[in-house]
Amino acid sequence: MAKDNSKKRKWTRRAFIITGGLAGTGLVVGVAGNLYMNKAVKKYSGIGMGEGSSLNAWIRIAPDNTVTLAVPRAEMGQGIYTALPMLIAEELEIDMNSIEVIHPQPDKPYTNTFLVTQKEPNAFKGYTMMEKVYTFIGIVGTGGSTSVPDGFNNMRYAGATAREMLKKAAADKWGVAVAECRAEKGYIINAKNERLSYGELAEAASSIKIKDLPELKKKEDWTIIQKPIQRVDIPEKVTGDAEFGLDVRLKDMLYAAVRHPATIGGKITGINNQIDIEGMRGVKKVVLTDFGAAVIADNTWRAKNAALALDLAEDDGGNTGISSASIAQQLTDILAAKPLATPEDEGDVNTALSGSGKVIEARYDVPYLAHATMEPMNCTVQIEEGKAAVWVGHQAPFVVQNAVNEISGIDQSAILVHTTYLGGGFGRRAEPDFVKAATAIAQSMPGTPIQTVFTREEDMRNDMYRPAVASQFKAAVNEKGEIEAWDNMIALQSVSNSSMSRVMPSMAVKPKDDIATTEGAMHLPYHMNNRRVAFGQLDLPIQVGYWRSVGSSQNGFFTECFMDECAEAAGKDPYEFRRSKLDKHPRFKAVLDKAAEMSNWKTPLPENKFRGIALHKSFGSIVAEVAEITKLGDKEFSIDNYYCAIDCGQYVNPNTIEAQMQGGIVFGLSAALYGEITWNNGQVEQYNFPQYDMVRMNVSPTVAVHIMEVDEYPGGVGEPGTPPAAPALVNALAAATGVRERSLPLAKQGYRFV
């Protein structure tokens, strides 16, 4: 199918070179070179990876020396189109300027085994049995902050083996020993300083087999990894050329807008005014699918207006009794009932709680949250006889193929998935719902590509929400300031059970086995004499899903606020109190110390300024944050600064990590300040940004980030910045007001932030 490129005045390589005129005078600061010269990232793999010879599944080199790298992970702002190529380029000995990035089809080599195993993989040394199984299933996905942990070995070995293949090809050509050849900036060079370019060698190299796993470069020899490399996707994100799912334009394409059932678990049973709607300008068709009613038109706005005008008959599924009040009551009942599971139980908590220590008790609550990605859900599908093509910004293309297959019966192998840029993911874009709806709609007009759009209103009211969670704590603090007992009971809907039953039904866990429920509440690094973490399950037809930092998004808030309450009960400074309990965990202690040092924790603040601290590990990385706020009036504050230290092991691109910490904190603050999805009569009450507000420029703090130099295997960076944001702020508020807020969002408690 022809792609309609008529809209594009494509920026050429030239466009990014700052030449001539004013820029040549040196007045323009620091904008020369690097990725300006890089051709815009190509999103589509098409059938293969373009011209040239493939050295492995990730690397293809054309005769003109263009190196095309396949990045099978979704670029949703976390910089993965740059980070994985950095790992390859380091070992392949190429310049980051010489690469092009494509997003390949979700073929089996691109499986993200770390996503499932949470273990360092090494495909080049050989996968374990389970890794082979996951590779066979082809779990190609982006989530759980796993792309670098999954790729850290694999991508370096992909680069290193390709380099050795090129060296061998050159050695053969010259008739010299491989040991006499070295690789440098896209050339193999021999002892006589003769050079052959990778482009000249690629074809011969592609058939060479490397028997022994090559040595990887030592950290001190790295010239790309751990350097602040400019992101390859940014130039086209400042010109408007970057193609998101909603920007896909195909020949003869139509647009569809969906109306979902208004009530959770409801079903649209009929359309009362189909004829009238079909008569509206631009409308091509009105369809009723299992997912809702839809209008297909020649323009999104016409489709959207017509969809709004649909008069629908709906079966509410008997769920109109669901409301935020009923949910709160159910959570309270679960907290009081016998736990479903007690995954952490050390020592004798009951006895310790009735001992001589000071006992404190508290209940914390957070509401349902929407992902509210900036780009609303959308998916473009073209169904043809026995095959399909999909254009979508999705975190898991294998989920896309399964979804299209489920609806259309078309074999997965005949479904091409063109992964575009994602206008935000945060877990929402791992779900199959919008792909299924788009497929069902496209099926009604075979041959025609149809772009199905959820309006912001439909997107917000049909999310897979971060669940509402209640968390009950009881702790005993003894006279030495030790935590004698820590007892935590959590109540919520199981996220993994809900999401996996949609995404990978065969692997769906039972609520009692859902580790996401207690992630960030268990294995706290602090020394405690006795501890117990238990949970109960709330059963509701509300769909819940993975939301940036998942269980840690609430458990980080609960545990780190309650730690402050324990410190207060012990009469200790919150930083010193935490620190005294970290002797067995030097990495945690170092991160905590760093954040305290960055914030000058020990120096008193001027009048009306206050601090709060929080420390949390998630997705393999430890993050400490200090929030610094100013009290402007009764319950009125400005959030001035965050000081953030992260230990993510061996990091890849420090510039991106800084951005992820800054963004992760803002994401956490939007939830802490404003975020709340409420229910009434079985329906979501919020439907757009005025009702579901976000932190904006005026409220956003200045964030200073420090990355710890640690030689451990990498952890993730996309999510770990978020969990400490809310507790650091709420701890600062408690320092300012003497009042401990235990329920989010803060705006609902009357707080105002400017």
Next chain:
Amino acid sequence: MELNINGKNVTVEVEDTMPLLWVLRDELNMTGTKYGCGVSACGACSVMLDGVATRTCILPVAAAVGKPIKTIEGIADGENQLSAVQRAWIEHQVPQCGYCQSGMIMAAEALLDNNPDPSDEDIDKAMTNICRCGTYQRVRSAIKGAAKMRAGENSLLSSL
């Protein structure tokens, strides 16, 4: 209806009430301008209308007739040169997912056109767009960087 977009006249046959956003995106395939909320709450759809940052998702196209429209596709200073704001955006590595950034950039261009040296308060006031990825800190530093670039370029121009 005739519109003037990025210095070129184009004719579109649509309802007077169709928001300019959808004329740009779906009729003209100029997809740099984004749909985020449709209710003037997020700024993703911002363009410059007669030099003023304007949210196009609720702006009937008829209201744009006779006024110059500048979109993200039209702000580069010619084929080889991105605008100062765009260059600062790259230098400061502002975008994350990038979806809000066309709107952010258009709001920043309009701000700097009216106020070449904005204070933090000016930036807070003018930049009310939502960025779900939370790029605000870099947006702020890039605006200040762009202001400096523009000032340098202007002083060079006047010395020529």
